Amino acid sequence: xxxxxxxxSWVICKSGTSVKIECRSLDFQATTMFWYRQFPKQSLMLMAxxxxxxxxxxxxxxxxxxxxxxxxxxxxxxxTVTSAHPEDxxxxxxxxxxxxxxxxxxxxxxxxxx
Amino acid sequence: QKEVExxxxxxxxxEGAIASLNCTYSDRGSQSFFWYRQYSGKSPELIMSIYSNxxxxxxxxxxxxxxxxxxxxxxxRDSQPSDSATYLCAESGGGADGLTFGxxxxxxxxx
Numbered sequence: 001x002x003x004x005x006x007x008x009s010w011v012i013c014k015s016g017t018s019v020k021i022e023c024r025s026l027d028f029q030a031t032t033m034f035w036y037r038q039f040p041k042q043s044l045m046l047m048a049x050x051x052x053x054x055x056x057x058x059x060x061x062x063x064x065x066x067x068x069x070x071x072x073x074x075x076x077x078x079x080t081v082t083s084a085h086p087e088d089x090x091x092x093x094x095x096x097x098x099x100x101x102x103x104x105x106x107x108x109x110x111x112x113x114x
Numbered sequence: 115q116k117e118v119e120x121x122x123x124x125x126x127x128x129e130g131a132i133a134s135l136n137c138t139y140s141d142r143g144s145q146s147f148f149w150y151r152q153y154s155g156k157s158p159e160l161i162m163s164i165y166s167n168x169x170x171x172x173x174x175x176x177x178x179x180x181x182x183x184x185x186x187x188x189x190x191r192d193s194q195p196s197d198s199a200t201y202l203c204a205e206s207g208g209g210a211d212g213l214t215f216g217x218x219x220x221x222x223x224x225x
Contacts (some may be wrong), residue, residue: 006157035211043202043217044158093157095212103148103206103213108157 002029004096008104011033013084013112020080021109023094030096031076034103038091050077084113120203120216128224133190135219137203140184144205147179148171148213149188152200161201162188193223 003026013019023033031052036044048069049057056069066088068080077096081088093108117140127133132191135149146165150158164170164186170177176189186205190197200220204213 036212043215044213046212046214049212087204102160102163103204105150105157110155 004094004104004106006094006109007052008109010110010112012112015085015101016083018080018082019084019111020078021094023077023079023096023097023106025075028096030077030098031074033071033077033094033096035069035077035079036093036095036105038093039044042065044093047079062095081111084111086113089113091105116144116205116207116214118203118205118214118216120134120201120219122217123220124222125219126222126224127193129193129195131193131219133193133197133223134219135188135190135201135203137185137186137216139186139203139214141205141207141214142181142184143207146206147186148204148206149175149177149186150202150204150215151197152202152218154200158202184211187212189191190221195223195225197221198223 005024007022023104031109032073033050038044047062050069050071052071058064071077089112091110119138131140148163149161151161152158164177166177173193178187200218202218206213
């Protein structure tokens with residue numbers, strides 16, 4: 001299957017700092033990438049749809065000024081959690097569709113805010 | 115709002131038996147359906163996709179779709195301890211939208 005790479009795999013930061021997570025499609029071009037968040041023992045919740053060359057589309061209840069998404073190229077999307085707080089601690093997972101329109105996930109980034 | 119429902123389990127199955135996982139969805143306009151496997155602390159891994167009514171087989175896995183009943187299932191034959199994981203059902207309405215996931219079923223294969 002297609003390969004989606006995510007970095008960093010885990011990060012610990014102090015409250016009030018910003019954290020950037022990168023998502024790359026390694027063997028295909030992805031005009032659309034998706035960012036999910038997963039709290040312990042919960043399902044994946046779609047946060048936003050990242051569109052190459054245009055603004056991201058955020059799901060209801062997700063603050064666009066807090067979760068900045070940039071999709072500058074066909075293989076890279078970034079999620080920046082600004083002024084992170086302990087309640088932002090979660091497992092953040094990006095995904096992208098390949099040419100067969102199947103969705104593949106990155107390895108995930110576990111964020112812990114102290 | 116779209117909903118995907120799964121029994122959270124845990125579902126306990128003896129090694130070598132057939133594990134049956136079920137899922138229902140609310141949106142009749144849903145076009146595509148997926149089963150993902152997620153090990154604890156890891157990202158989901160695509161197991162099967164199914165788009166039309168009937169059965170689709172891939173190795174030990176069989177996905178079944180019944181659009182009239184809005185029901186999707188996954189059968190795992192000859193269950194192995196390594197199949198122990200949480201299985202997520204997901205649907206898509208097509209186009210460029212993301213998937214809607216169920217909460218997942220925790221499957222335990224007992225040696």
